[in-house]
Amino acid sequence: MTSGRRPRPLRTRLLLLLAVVGPGIITANVDNDAGGITTYSVAGAHFGYSLLWMLGLVALALVIIQEMSARLGVITGKGLADLIRESMGVRATAVIIGIVVFANLANTVSEFAGVSASMEIFGVSKYVSVPFVAVLVWLLIVKGSYKFVERIFLVASAIYLSYVLSGILANPPWGKVLQAAITPSFHFDVAYVTIFVTVIGTTIAPWMQFYQQASIVDKGIKVEDFGYERVDVIVGSLFAVLVAAFITIACAATLFANGVRIETAKDAALALGPLAGQHAATLFALGLLNASVFSAAILPLSTAYVVCEAFGWESGVSRDWMDAPVFFFVYTALIVLGAGIILLPIKSLVETMLASQTLNGVLLPVILITMLKLINDKRLMGKYVNGRIMNLLSWATVVILIVLTVILVMTSFFPGLAGG
């Protein structure tokens, strides 16, 4: 995908690639958040290597969807919330944005649950850690500069590699791992289907499309540089799924092999200690803390932007409460509610975390169908509409997701149907 002009020398192309890279990789990093880590841990601990095969398909679906999101951003120069509002009117926008805000709130809750869980491993009470992180995140964004925050997080995102290390330290039987990764299997019971949908929901979360598209648009990436952005998106997506696979492997090699049942990522980290060594456990906990704080900062901010973008409220004029009240209200409310719900002694943490990831899986088809409608709009995309193969693959993804969601709902309400 080069411009029609003279071919660029290799050095120029490499420099351009570096200038464009970012949105895809950052989105992928936020993707492996607290809820994601918990989900992959539980998948590995309860089902061993048997879910690994689906991660390959999830990676394919993620690449397809994030590529479309990048293409929408680069070609139209507008964010997803912008496009939804402009082509679908107020009612549809209100429904879709409402769903996104709700899902993002659920995700924010799970980020603070991750903060609480990882700090408890280091012996810090959640009544200290959660309010501390909430205030820290709020102040960082409101009083600090986002560029500064982003730099901290980008450096911190190298910590995601700690999961790959944890996986290797757990010393899994690689032959068996590889075989499981290419052997599809499926069975109908509530726990299995739930984790199946949840893995998809946490890996391909609806907020990602909004976040990635907005960051591409704000970066001002040009149509002729779309090829580079595509590399960014594909590398980012593959990295995200690779990390997910190693979390699953680490837990499968240790916890599943020894029949340890876990409910949270904290359980996973604690259980890893005696089985894979203290280093693996500490790395795992650090990774969880980093992921939770990173996403707890990004999700509320991204939500506030999406809401203001869709309804045309001030978001970029000044930091003043008076000038951008809705922006600050949404941003603050998400942090306060997210942190507050975790401190209420109502539900077990894992329920909230897993439920929000399942919710993502259920909501995803709505966002995807919207995206497909937009990307096939000739007036909007010109010659960059989906090709036949892209449409086939993406519609297949949507149909599979809907079928899985229906199975999930059926098995939850009628457990007898699946035969236990």
Place this chain on the structure above:
Amino acid sequence: MAYLSELLGREVRDAKGALVGNLADVLISPEGNGDPYPRIVALAIKRNGGEPKLLPWGGTEDLAGNKIILQLPAGAPYQPTGNEVFLNRDVLDKQVIDTNGFRVVRVNDLELAKIGDDYRLVNVDIGGRGLLRRLGWEDACEHVAEAFHRELPSRSIAFTDLEFIPRGDLKVRVARAKLNELHPADIAAILEDLRPRDAGQLIRGLSDEKAADVMEELEPEFQADVLETLSDERAADIVEEMEPDEAVDVLQEMEEDKRAQVFNLMEPDESAEVAELIKHPEDTAGGLMTPKYVTVSSGIAVAEALRRVRAEAVAKEAETLYYVYAVDAEEHLVGVVSLSDLVLADPASSVDAIMHHKAIRVQVDASREDVLEAIAKYNLLAVPVVDAENHLQGIVTADDALDLILPDEWKIKLPRLF
């Protein structure tokens, strides 16, 4: 008075009462004889899901009822001139510029009102009431608000204050003059609400000088993003018009590839100035200074000095012309004299006699804190920058120095997300 959101989908019948279809869009022509409120020129009518048909507007139709009766005899379709704005397709739900409030807003609804005996587009609803109306909750919320003795939040702008964001698919070239009349700082405030590509589209419609003035009001990073959306030639034209120190800042923020292209397309003398400045690190006096200053040799008479200042081309573009710097034959800085001293002095006396011999100066590698301190401590409007051998290199003006301290307190913007 009628709202577009309530008109859309309404049944349209011809004069004899036969069904024509449902209203899909309302067309206005904003370029009609300087009229501030454009009149309706045609309706787009959809029947059975086909392509909408354009029918001319007679001028005596009524929009108050629950159906629209066309007044022109059926048959002749409307012939578009290419200047029409489709209110539903091009304006409703889109972002537009409020040239009165200097911001970008989203259109929630459009208000058509009867002026004389014909309907015209008068107001653009950008407030909460429009949103509620679209959701069908206006009446319900009205009752709730009344119970609490409050009013629903409603905001609208007059159509005369509206400017479209130019896009490929929108052919109208409405009164770009409106934008051109605004102060560069106000245009910059509007651009900051936009994405780089839309900001670039707006810049494209301005003159090079105006565009350069607007650019200087933006953050260098955003300037670079905007310039990168323009052609290399146009970007070079705009950078040439910018103050050299600002031009350096924006060039440094650009991609290497684009920077080289733009730089090569600049006029040789402009690019030479930039090349001189770009050698210095951003945070030093050298990185902050501008080469637009005026010098005279110290030995000449005041009258001769004034004549030279008038003749000096650089004096006309100089950022500040409060000081005239005295140099010797090797360009060493030997003194400074304020322009007012020069004007008030006896024309026959020599510059050497009235100038300050110990001019406050900073070294080219001095930190920005040192520059700020020199300006603040000695109440200067500009401070000269010299190299190790005391050769005059440039000046840092007080307003550029002010920009260095202000970002933390005054120029704060919401964080850009990405």
